Amino acid sequence: MPQLLNPKSKLPNLDVPLVEGGQFNLADAKPEYFQFIVIYRGVHCPKCKNQLQEIDAKVADIRADGMDVVAISMDNEERAKKAVKEWELENLPIGYGLSLLTAKELGLFLSDSISDKEPKIFAEPAFFVVKPDGTLYAEFVQNTPFGRPALDEVLSGMKFAAENDYPTRGTSVA
Template identity: 30%
Template sequence: MTALATQTVHRLNNGDTFPDFRAELVGGGTLNLPADVAGSWSIVLFYRGDWCPFCRTQLSDFQKHIEQFAALNTRVVALSVDALSEAQNTVSKHNLSFPVAYGIDAQATAAAVGNYLSDGSDGKPTYSQATGFVLSPDGKVAVALYSSSAVGRLNAADTLGLLKYMQAAHA
């Protein structure tokens, strides 16, 4: 195991305030979390990269349900270590209408939100493993889902059901 795989990090728990996080967006501008999603429920998806078929499936799944999320006052954002060209390819190929950030620093991200990192055994530069958060309108973590590999991530149907349940409970 490499040092990256054994690094101790703090993972976010339900009720924790999501840390301030900044990343550049495909199409220009900057994503500032949690400020840019304050006042609405939100889904924050850290994905491994354009090369990952599981990530592409997840992002496409959320895009297919984007109107249902909007009806629940829920915003979706996605972030990866990808270079701008790779992130643009992901957005274009899957017609993503939600904000997609690129060029995040994997180790800084792990320090901030506690996601697992690749161990380099696949020959790729270090990247963030799939990690998903549902944030309440006040920027607190309602759900944190950490994966240590390609599988084990939020999907749109389960997330929609959970949002409906949580919003009814907070009504």
């Protein structure tokens, strides 16, 4: 069974190639406030298409608010390029090749394919909010493609948190 990461814990090293070239390495990410890491199921997922298109349209606003975003899947390069092209993603960096080990370290739910359109195994969706020091501020981890948190709700909450130095919650050991 996956185990959620604890708030304030360091995320595992995330280092994946990007469709547009280069790498996304969490250790090198230095947003002013938060790095958003969106885990998506892969090019086979229509819910992922909707989510990433919505984020793609807001990348400039996200960055203007001192935050940054990347979307990552376990898809291979060919499938990731297909997602970028078919979904007409122009602004959102797309990483691919998330390893099974790293997916497990992130506490992601994993699924086996149920059709030939899906890879043999893939990660279910998640949304991590990471502070510049690499520690986890918030996480939204799911075992189904349905019921994702509303993007505007997450963005407005994180903007409030950044502007008001709102502490990481869920850390009580009571």
